[in-house]
Amino acid sequence: MLPNRSRLSVLIFLLPPLLLYGAAVLFPIMQSLFLSFFSWNGISDMEFVGLQNYVHMLTGDAVFWRAFLNALGYLAICLVLQLGGALFVASLLTSLRRGAELIKTLYLLPAVISTVAIAFLFVRIYSIDPVGLLNQVLNWVGLGNLERPWLSDVNTVLAAVSAPEGWRFTGLYMLIIYAALLAVPQELEEAARLDGASRWQIFTKIRFPYIKPVWITTTIMATTYGLRGFDIPYLMTNGGPGQSSELLTTYMYKTAFTSTDFGYASTMSVFIVIECLVAVGLIILMLKRKADA
Amino acid sequence: MTAPAAPMARTETILPGRSNRPPAVRRRRRPTVYGTLSKVLIALIVVVQVYPLAWLFLTSLRNEHDFASGDPFALPSSVTLDNYFRAFETGNLGLNILNSFIVTMGANILIVLLGMMAAYALQVLGFRFSKFVRSLFLIGIIVPVQIALVPLFIDYSSVNLLDTYQSMIIPLAGFSLPMSVYLFSSFFEYIPRETYEAASIDGAGPYRIFGLITLPLSVNTVVTVVLVNSIFIWNDFIFANTFVLSEDLKTIPLGLQNYIGAMGKVDWTATFAAVCVTITPLLLVFLLLNKAMIQGLESGATKG
Numbered sequence: 218m219l220p221n222r223s224r225l226s227v228l229i230f231l232l233p234p235l236l237l238y239g240a241a242v243l244f245p246i247m248q249s250l251f252l253s254f255f256s257w258n259g260i261s262d263m264e265f266v267g268l269q270n271y272v273h274m275l276t277g278d279a280v281f282w283r284a285f286l287n288a289l290g291y292l293a294i295c296l297v298l299q300l301g302g303a304l305f306v307a308s309l310l311t312s313l314r315r316g317a318e319l320i321k322t323l324y325l326l327p328a329v330i331s332t333v334a335i336a337f338l339f340v341r342i343y344s345i346d347p348v349g350l351l352n353q354v355l356n357w358v359g360l361g362n363l364e365r366p367w368l369s370d371v372n373t374v375l376a377a378v379s380a381p382e383g384w385r386f387t388g389l390y391m392l393i394i395y396a397a398l399l400a401v402p403q404e405l406e407e408a409a410r411l412d413g414a415s416r417w418q419i420f421t422k423i424r425f426p427y428i429k430p431v432w433i434t435t436t437i438m439a440t441t442y443g444l445r446g447f448d449i450p451y452l453m454t455n456g457g458p459g460q461s462s463e464l465l466t467t468y469m470y471k472t473a474f475t476s477t478d479f480g481y482a483s484t485m486s487v488f489i490v491i492e493c494l495v496a497v498g499l500i501i502l503m504l505k506r507k508a509d510a
Numbered sequence: 511m512t513a514p515a516a517p518m519a520r521t522e523t524i525l526p527g528r529s530n531r532p533p534a535v536r537r538r539r540r541p542t543v544y545g546t547l548s549k550v551l552i553a554l555i556v557v558v559q560v561y562p563l564a565w566l567f568l569t570s571l572r573n574e575h576d577f578a579s580g581d582p583f584a585l586p587s588s589v590t591l592d593n594y595f596r597a598f599e600t601g602n603l604g605l606n607i608l609n610s611f612i613v614t615m616g617a618n619i620l621i622v623l624l625g626m627m628a629a630y631a632l633q634v635l636g637f638r639f640s641k642f643v644r645s646l647f648l649i650g651i652i653v654p655v656q657i658a659l660v661p662l663f664i665d666y667s668s669v670n671l672l673d674t675y676q677s678m679i680i681p682l683a684g685f686s687l688p689m690s691v692y693l694f695s696s697f698f699e700y701i702p703r704e705t706y707e708a709a710s711i712d713g714a715g716p717y718r719i720f721g722l723i724t725l726p727l728s729v730n731t732v733v734t735v736v737l738v739n740s741i742f743i744w745n746d747f748i749f750a751n752t753f754v755l756s757e758d759l760k761t762i763p764l765g766l767q768n769y770i771g772a773m774g775k776v777d778w779t780a781t782f783a784a785v786c787v788t789i790t791p792l793l794l795v796f797l798l799l800n801k802a803m804i805q806g807l808e809s810g811a812t813k814g
Contacts, residue, residue, distance in 0.1 A: 226716040227637045234628035234687060235643070237620060241658065241684020242650045248661035259664070306555055309548040320552060322800045323560050325807075329796045330563070331745035333763040334785040338566055341778065350565065350582050388559065389807060396808045416544070445654030448747045452767075466656050473660045474752065486657040493652055 246490070252483035259477050270484035281485070283460045284468040291379045291450070291464055292443040298383025299439045303390035308420065310391075311398050321395065325388035332385075332448035339381045340453060343367035368454055371461040378450040378462045385449075386442065390435050397431035398424060433504045440496050444489065465489055570594070570783040577779050593783035597769075600780060602757065603787055606765030611791075613678050613750075613761055614743045618736050620683035625690030625735065626728060630720055633695040634706065647688040655685050659752050666753060677753035678761070682746055686739045697731040698724065734806035737799060744792050762788045 253270055257263040274281050306324065310317050327335070342350045345366045352364045367377040401424050409419050425432070447466040450456065456463035456471070465485060473482035569577060570593050572586040597603065628647075632640050658681055666672045671680075701724065709719050747763040754760060760768075766788060769781040796803055 223716075224637075227631050227635050230627045230631035230635065230716075230720070231637075231643070234624035234691070235646075237624055237680065238647070238650065238684050238687050241662070241681045242653070242687075243646065245658035245661035245665075246649070246653065248664075249657050252660065302555075306552065309552050312545060312548050313552065318801075320556055321804060322797070323556050325800075325804065326560060326563060326793075326796075329741055329745075329792050330789050331763045331766070332747050333766045334566075334789055337766070337781055337785055338562055341569075342562060347577065348582060350562070353582050384559070392804055392808055441652055441654070445656060447656060452747075466654070469656060470659070473663075479660050479664065482660050486654075486660065490653050490657055493654055497652055 249483040249486050249490075252480055253487050255480045256478075257480045259479055263480075266480070270481050274481070274484050274488065280460055280463065280468060281465075284456075284463045284465045287375055287460075287462065288444065288446075288464045288466070290375050291382075291446055292440065294376060294379035295383045295386075295443040295446065296436075296439055298380065299387045299390050299443075300436060302383070302387040303394050303435070306387075306391050307395035307398055308424075310395055317395075321388075321392060324391055327385045328389050330385075333452060335381050335385060336449055336452035339377075339449075340368065343377055369458055371458055374454060374458065374462045378453050379446075381449050381453075382443070382446050386439070390439060393431060393435050394428065397428040401427045429504070433500065436500050436504065437497055440500060441493050444493050444496060465492075566782055567786055569779060570786045572779055574777075574779055593779040594787070596777065596780040597784040597787065600777070601765050601768045601784060602760070603765065603784060605758070606760055606762045607788065607791065609675075609759055610744055610761040612675055613682070613746075614740055616675060616679040617682040617686070617743045618739060620679065621686050621690045621739055622732050622735055624683070625687055626694050626725070626732075627720075628687070628691045629694030629698055630724055632691070633698040634701075634719075634724065635716060647691050650685055650688040655681070655748065658685075659748070663752060672753055673755050673759060675759065678746070678749050681749050682743050686742065690735045690739070693735055694728065694731055697728060701727060733802055737795075737803045738806045740795070741792065741803075 254265060254267060255263045256266045256270070310320060313320070343352075343366070345352055345364065348356075351367065355361060355363050365373065367373045405423050405427075406419055409423055414422070445466060446464060447470065450462050450464055451467045451470065454462045456467045466489065469482050469485040469489065472478050472485065565582070568586060571589045571591070573588060573590050573592065576587050628643075631637065632643060662677075662681055663672070666677050671677050705723060706719060709723060714722065745763060746761070750761045750764050754764065766781070766784060769784055770776050
């Protein structure tokens with residue numbers, strides 16, 4: 218603490234950031250909570266309905282549950298691609314003597330491209346007429362019978378809209394995990410190697426425990442980003458066909474801005490926030506406990 | 511994870527028989543199997559990451575007939591810049607880029623300045639409820655941005671902020687502020703206490719210390735914060751899509767949507783040309799400053 222500080226100076230430095238943060242983040246959260254107890258279309262008078270929105274959401278809305286399960290599927294695919302892919306590539310990279318910098322840069326390229334551009338790109342990759350990249354590759358490797366319009370097939374559309382999100386950010390997590398892996402002391406690995414440990418043993422017994430704190434952070438990041446995923450499904454399919462690629466976020470958005478049911482949309486966004494908090498709590502609980510055991 | 515398992519098992523079986531050999535020999539032998547395999551895998555994965563982008567660029571040079579028929583992997587039969595002309599005719603690419611630039615600059619100024627001020631109050635000045643304020647900022651990292659859409663839409667319409675630059679800048683800056691606060695306060699930890707004490711003894715108050723010591727020392731952190739946030743702000747779709755309606759204010763992500771024409775008919779080659787134009791500014795910055803950016807992304811995660 219500075220000796221010459223005054224209460225006023227603390228306020229002068231603290232108030233402007235808190236004002237912006239309050240106006241853009243904290244106040245809207247409170248407002249959503251408030252609105253979730255009302256029925257309101259933005260024009261007529263607000264009507265207090267108590268818990269009715271919540272009851273309807275949890276017991277009477279099949280689309281909501283569909284969207285919830287889809288969101289979990291979306292999250293699972295993103296996590297496997299982002300974290301699994303990132304850990305895999307980062308481990309491979311540590312064995313590389315040269316070129317790691319270049320590969321890091323190339324690998325991260327998709328992360329700087331806007332979601333709208335990515336949505337356009339993947340619409341073409343999945344397309345069947347004219348034949349897109351994916352169907353062409355399937356043809357070449359003799360899996361031509363798998364060829365299909367990936368975005369209009371109800372069985373594949375969820376995976377098809379999740380994959381671009383996974384593809385986009387795997388480079389980011391790879392960077393973080395790679396940096397953590399480089400910090401693992403060489404002597405530890407060297408000693409284990411002399412004792413005859415296999416690569417797999419070195420990975421599970423030394424490397425992974427060592428990068429655990431970073432792993433927890435990246436898992437939390439990837440999960441919260443996965444749960445707020447919106448752009449790519451919204452742009453590519455708008456939740457369709459039917460509800461087969463509807464996520465909670467896209468459903469919430471449509472409820473708010475297409476059906477202008479602000480009250481019910483707020484109820485859903487409260488649910489999304491709770492879902493995120495629960496997810497973060499679970500991750501910390503699970504990974505911490507495993508570390509202690 | 512299954513692919514490298516085979517060479518691993520193999521090295522394990524070789525090990526016991528050769529344990530009396532000097533380690534140098536062993537180390538040179540091992541990479542030949544494992545090393546080649548991992549190099550092939552890395553190359554393959556890099557192709558998956560980069561090829562779609564190369565394809566995007568190649569397609570933007572194709573003529574329409576070439577695009578509609580034929581093998582998507584083939585090189586363009588003839589190179590044409592027509593698509594780029596059409597792209598500029600259809601949309602307002604220049605205006606979109608300018609708007610994105612204004613929003614990115616505006617949000618970044620707020621994020622850097624306010625983030626630095628908050629971190630200064632929290633880390634350097636210190637006060638009784640600083641723990642509480644820190645945890646308030648944590649909320650903004652965990653909570654998804656979608657929660658703010660409905661309330662902000664209502665608030666904006668009551669104070670006439672809908673369809674302005676501010677309507678995008680405020681939430682973008684607000685939701686990026688926590689990360690900036692954390693980055694700055696972890697940097698301020700490294701500025702030695704003695705520096706501040708010496709300045710205090712010389713009679714400098716908290717404002718002069720901020721302006722003359724903390725601010726100039728933080729240039730590197732400012733670069734990190736700006737680079738990391740710019741990626742997200744430049745590409746923001748959801749706030750722009752919700753709060754902006756008029757053509758004049760559309761940022762790049764919204765402008766690109768104009769290329770989906772009436773009845774869903776899309777001029778794909780021109781669209782891809784437009785995409786290429788719009789990703790170029792950020793891509794150039796990224797390629798030029800990739801070391802700083804990569805370092806920023808790494809530190810953003812580990813400290814955040």
